[in-house]
Amino acid sequence: MVTSSAPGKVYLFGEHAVVYGEPAVPCAIERRVHVTATEIDEGLRIHANDLQLDGFTVEYTGDGESHPDVDVAESLVEAGMGYVNEAVAQARDAADAPEAGFEISVEGDIPLGAGLGSSAALVVAAIDAATRELGVELPASEIADRAYQVEHEVQDGQASRADTFCSAMGGAVRVEGNDCRRLDGIDTLPFVIGYDGGAGDTGALVAGVRTLRDEYDFAADTVAAIGDIVREGEAVLETGDYERLGELMDFNHGLLSALGVSSRSLDSMVWAARDADAHGAKLTGAGGGGCIVALDETDDALTALKYTPGCEDVFRAELDTDGVRQE
Amino acid sequence: MVTSSAPGKVYLFGEHAVVYGEPAVPCAIERRVHVTATEIDEGLRIHANDLQLDGFTVEYTGDGESHPDVDVAESLVEAGMGYVNEAVAQARDAADAPEAGFEISVEGDIPLGAGLGSSAALVVAAIDAATRELGVELPASEIADRAYQVEHEVQDGQASRADTFCSAMGGAVRVEGNDCRRLDGIDTLPFVIGYDGGAGDTGALVAGVRTLRDEYDFAADTVAAIGDIVREGEAVLETGDYERLGELMDFNHGLLSALGVSSRSLDSMVWAARDADAHGAKLTGAGGGGCIVALDETDDALTALKYTPGCEDVFRAELDTDGVRQE
Numbered sequence: 013m014v015t016s017s018a019p020g021k022v023y024l025f026g027e028h029a030v031v032y033g034e035p036a037v038p039c040a041i042e043r044r045v046h047v048t049a050t051e052i053d054e055g056l057r058i059h060a061n062d063l064q065l066d067g068f069t070v071e072y073t074g075d076g077e078s079h080p081d082v083d084v085a086e087s088l089v090e091a092g093m094g095y096v097n098e099a100v101a102q103a104r105d106a107a108d109a110p111e112a113g114f115e116i117s118v119e120g121d122i123p124l125g126a127g128l129g130s131s132a133a134l135v136v137a138a139i140d141a142a143t144r145e146l147g148v149e150l151p152a153s154e155i156a157d158r159a160y161q162v163e164h165e166v167q168d169g170q171a172s173r174a175d176t177f178c179s180a181m182g183g184a185v186r187v188e189g190n191d192c193r194r195l196d197g198i199d200t201l202p203f204v205i206g207y208d209g210g211a212g213d214t215g216a217l218v219a220g221v222r223t224l225r226d227e228y229d230f231a232a233d234t235v236a237a238i239g240d241i242v243r244e245g246e247a248v249l250e251t252g253d254y255e256r257l258g259e260l261m262d263f264n265h266g267l268l269s270a271l272g273v274s275s276r277s278l279d280s281m282v283w284a285a286r287d288a289d290a291h292g293a294k295l296t297g298a299g300g301g302g303c304i305v306a307l308d309e310t311d312d313a314l315t316a317l318k319y320t321p322g323c324e325d326v327f328r329a330e331l332d333t334d335g336v337r338q339e
Numbered sequence: 340m341v342t343s344s345a346p347g348k349v350y351l352f353g354e355h356a357v358v359y360g361e362p363a364v365p366c367a368i369e370r371r372v373h374v375t376a377t378e379i380d381e382g383l384r385i386h387a388n389d390l391q392l393d394g395f396t397v398e399y400t401g402d403g404e405s406h407p408d409v410d411v412a413e414s415l416v417e418a419g420m421g422y423v424n425e426a427v428a429q430a431r432d433a434a435d436a437p438e439a440g441f442e443i444s445v446e447g448d449i450p451l452g453a454g455l456g457s458s459a460a461l462v463v464a465a466i467d468a469a470t471r472e473l474g475v476e477l478p479a480s481e482i483a484d485r486a487y488q489v490e491h492e493v494q495d496g497q498a499s500r501a502d503t504f505c506s507a508m509g510g511a512v513r514v515e516g517n518d519c520r521r522l523d524g525i526d527t528l529p530f531v532i533g534y535d536g537g538a539g540d541t542g543a544l545v546a547g548v549r550t551l552r553d554e555y556d557f558a559a560d561t562v563a564a565i566g567d568i569v570r571e572g573e574a575v576l577e578t579g580d581y582e583r584l585g586e587l588m589d590f591n592h593g594l595l596s597a598l599g600v601s602s603r604s605l606d607s608m609v610w611a612a613r614d615a616d617a618h619g620a621k622l623t624g625a626g627g628g629g630c631i632v633a634l635d636e637t638d639d640a641l642t643a644l645k646y647t648p649g650c651e652d653v654f655r656a657e658l659d660t661d662g663v664r665q666e
Contacts, residue, residue, distance in 0.1 A: 224590070230567035231590070233560055240557035263551070263558070263597050270593025276610035283603035 014144040017044040018136035018336040020122040021129040021178040022203060022296040022305040022329075024249075024257075025264050026187075026242040028221050028273060030174060034239030035188040037195070037246065038129075038178040041203060041329035045120035045133040046339060049103075049141035054113040058096050091131070091166070092118070098162040099135045103142030106150055106158065114142055123325065125211040127297020131166075132175035135159040140336045152335050156180035156192070170215070182335030184249060198249055201331035202309040204285065205296075206317040208277035209324030212300020217273050224271060234267050241267070258292025258307050265294035273299030277322040282306075284323070288316035343467035344371040345663040347449040348456040348505040349530060349623040349632040349656075351576075351584075352591050353514075353569040355548050355600060357501060361566030362515040364522070364573065365456075365505040368530060368656035372447035372460040373666060376430075376468035381440040385423050418458070418493070419445070425489040426462045430469030433477055433485065441469055450652065452538040454624020458493075459502035462486040467663045479662050483507035483519070497542070509662030511576060525576055528658035529636040531612065532623075533644040535604035536651030539627020544600050551598060561594050568594070585619025585634045592621035600626030604649040609633075611650070615643035 019040040026036025096116050104110050116138060122130040136159045143150050150158070156177045163171035177192040178185045184198040224231040241264050248256045265282055268274055274282075278295045285293035285306035290313040293306035306313045317326040346367040353363025423443050431437050443465060449457040463486045470477050477485070483504045490498035504519040505512045511525040551558035568591050575583045592609055595601055601609075605622045612620035612633035617640040620633035633640045644653040 228567075228571065228590075230564035230571070233564045233567070234590075234594070237557035237560045237564070240555075240560070244555065244557070262599065263555075263561075266593055266595075266597025266599075266601075267561070268593075269596050270590050272589065272593075274593075276607075276614060279606045279610060280603075283606060287603060 013048060013050045014141045015046055015048040015339040016137045016140035016144065016336060017046045017339050018133040018140070018179045019044050019182060019332040019334070020133050021175060022205065022303070024184065024201070024305070025245045025260065026238060027297055028218070028268065028271060029235045029238035029242070030172065030187060031218060031221070032225070032235050033189055034235065035186055035242045035246075036174055037184055037186055037242055037249070038174045039184045039201060039203070040178050040182040040332040040335060041128070041205070042332045043122045043128065043327075043329050045118065045122060045130060045137050047134065047137035047141045048117040049138070049145040050115040051145050052113040052115050054111065056097065056100055056113065057115045058093060058118070059116070060092055060118040092134070094166045095131055095135050095162060096138055098165050099138035099159070100142050102139050102158040102162060103146060106139075106143050106154075107146035107148040109146050112146055114145070116142070123207055123303075126207050127211070127302040128205070129175040129179055132159060132163060132179045135162045136176060136179045136336045140338070144338060152180045155336055180335045183333045184331065186246065195246065195249060198331065199333060202307060203329050203331065204290065204306045204308050204313045204317065205327055205329050206281040206285065206304045206306070206320070206323045207325040208281065208301055208303075208322050210277070210301035212273070212275070212298050212302060214298040217298045217300045221271050221273065231271065234270055238264060238267050254291040254307055254309070258290065261292035261294045261307060262286070268295055268299060275299065275301050277301060278304055281317060281320055281323050284316045284320040285313040288312040340375060340377040341468045341471040342373055342375040342666040343464045343471065343663060344373045344666050345460040345463035345467070345506045346371050346509060346659040346661070347460050348502060349532065349630070351511065351528070351632070352572045352587065353565060354624055354626075355545070355595060355598060356562045356565035356569070357499065357514060358545060358548070359552070359562050360516055361562065362513055362569045362573075363501055364511055364513055364569055364576070365501045366511045366528060366530070367505050367509040367659040367662060368455070368532070369659045370449045370455065370654075370656050372445065372449060372457060372464050374461065374464040374468045375444040376465070376472040377442040378472050379440040379442050381438065383424065383427055383440065384442040385420060386442070386444040387419055419461070421493045422458055422462050422489060423465055425492050426465035426486070427469050429466050429485040429489060430473060433466075433470050433481070434473035434475040436473050439473055441472070443469070450534055450630075453534055454538070454629040455532070456502040456506055459486060459490060459506045462489045463503060463506040463663045467665070471665060479507045482663055507662045510660045511658065513573065522573065522576060525658065526660060529581075529634060530656050530658065531617065531633045531635050531640045531644065532654055532656050533608040533612065533631045533633070533647070533650045534652040535608065535628055535630075535649050537604070537628035539600070539602070539625050539629060541625040544625045544627050548598050548600065558598065561597055565591060565594050581618040581634055581636070585617065588619030588621045588634060589613070595622055595626060602626065602628050604628060605631055608644060608647055608650050611643045611647040612640040615639040
């Protein structure tokens with residue numbers, strides 16, 4: 013029995029623009045998914061006890077049918093099952109053990125579907141735990157690559173390398189197309205995350221940006237300006253100047269708003285954090301609902317968000333310099 | 340005794356960027372300042388009965404001293420006095436009657452200092468009323484020019500031609516540097532205006548944009564993108580396609596947010612209007628507080644704004660195709 017964990021992430025800069033070849037900077041956060049893998053005779057049993065939803069157990073049997081014992085939205089269960097299923101397939105492939113059976117238990121404290129990279133963390137931790145259980149230790153970069161293959165498969169080719177790479181490697185990373193690398197020397201970033209309890213429709217949001225960008229030159233320029241913010245932000249990151257980082261986050265949020273991917277609750281949370289003197293705040297992820305990330309080393313933004321209508325959950329989540337790891 | 344009136348305005352597109360030579364499209368609205376001018380023997384008596392503040396009366400006497408009989412913020416009184424004083428000076432100059440005395444009464448239903456062009460409307464209406472009282476009828480274009488001189492004088496050289504030109508000419512106008520012209524064929528635009536009861540510090544907001552623009556290329560690109568929205572918007576205006584106009588207003592608002600000139604209450608009002616299915620909504624004017632303008636021919640945005648916390652006043656104000664006029 014092996015337990016591995018992997019972190020979720022926020023986008024410090026660059027979501028949406030990254031789709032068009034601009035760089036982005038996702039950062040791993042101190043919120044993790046834990047996956048325990050135990051080799052069994054055959055098949056696959058999945059227990060998800062605390063993915064911020066009611067627990068469920070799924071058993072894959074020899075007849076190829078799955079028998080979920082569930083009390084939650086089927087789409088969420090199927091998504092979770094799909095990720096674990098493909099992650100285990102990657103582990104079997106990596107360990108050259110095609111017939112290996114597994115019992116997989118999942119626990120996590122990352123809100124699901126909130127744009128915090130819960131599925132990438134699940135896949136990364138599952139691949140690591142299952143391969144270790146089979147006696148194989150993969151380098152983080154290979155786990156990142158295999159996890160990307162899983163997301164690519166499960167998400168019908170719509171995956172980005174950003175989430176899986178960030179979760180596997182930890183820290184602040186830079187993603188530009190297929191080129192992913194860790195940004196060295198970034199040890200601490202005081203993130204506060206506000207969550208409105210909802211989630212946007214990622215596909216529709218990405219499509220909306222594409223339509224604007226195709227139709228209007230100024231929208232294409234806005235996407236390019238986000239890329240420039242990322243390049244500026246990389247340089248500022250090295251200096252540890254939170255004031256300027258926050259200024260760039262604020263600007264990035266405005267450009268995302270212009271591209272139509274913010275929402276009433278996201279803007280409300282962003283303003284709550286700014287009015288509480290956070291260095292800066294922006295939505296993180298696809299938008300349309302979900303999470304904002306603020307930069308604040310005090311408790312003020314956290315407290316302000318706690319009392320902001322529409323903010324369902326708020327927590328501090330420092331930059332996590334650890335990626336995937338055995339527990 | 341002559342009474343003239345002139346309309347306030349909203350920016351459909353382009354505030355802030357207009358400072359850097361980009362075009363802007365202010366639109367006159369059906370909210371007016373009325374000025375009544377009566378020739379008297381000498382000096383200047385000013386009555387302001389309903390400029391959305393308590394009435395005050397100011398008397399200029401031969402000794403060059405003013406004696407305000409007031410119960411309101413001195414800065415507002417002095418500002419109002421300064422505008423009327425200079426407007427009357429323009430009228431005396433235009434009518435070649437340097438010694439003419441006036442009693443001037445001012446009434447208006449435009450919130451003061453809210454970015455709706457109340458001072459420009461006051462100056463335009465005052466010049467028209469005072470010159471007519473002296474038997475001279477100036478063309479609107481000359482009133483616009485003289486009113487600009489007044490704002491330039493009173494505002495220490497910080498005036499834009501946009502407000503005074505728009506108020507004098509009425510309708511939707513296009514301003515680019517010193518080139519101002521009316522956009523023909525635009526007869527109706529269903530504006531709804533929400534007002535948070537406050538006002539930003541125009542000087543600080545303009546300076547903030549300048550600092551960002553000087554420091555970051557992406558901020559300069561954002562200013563340029565606003566100019567592109569204005570050019571696109573001009574073309575869309577001719578088609579009467581409110582859906583696309585609204586889309587451009589939304590985008591314009593996002594870029595203004597990126598430039599740091601929105602506020603919590605402005606964003607809150609913008610979202611209230613959008614969630615009520617307005618075609619689009621944006622802040623209007625310098626920002627930081629003040630007003631938003633939404634495009635909505637139904638009563639939904641109006642009603643939604645009425646019940647939005649932080650919205651102190653909301654009213655419908657159609658495009659006003661009339662500029663300055665004698666009542």
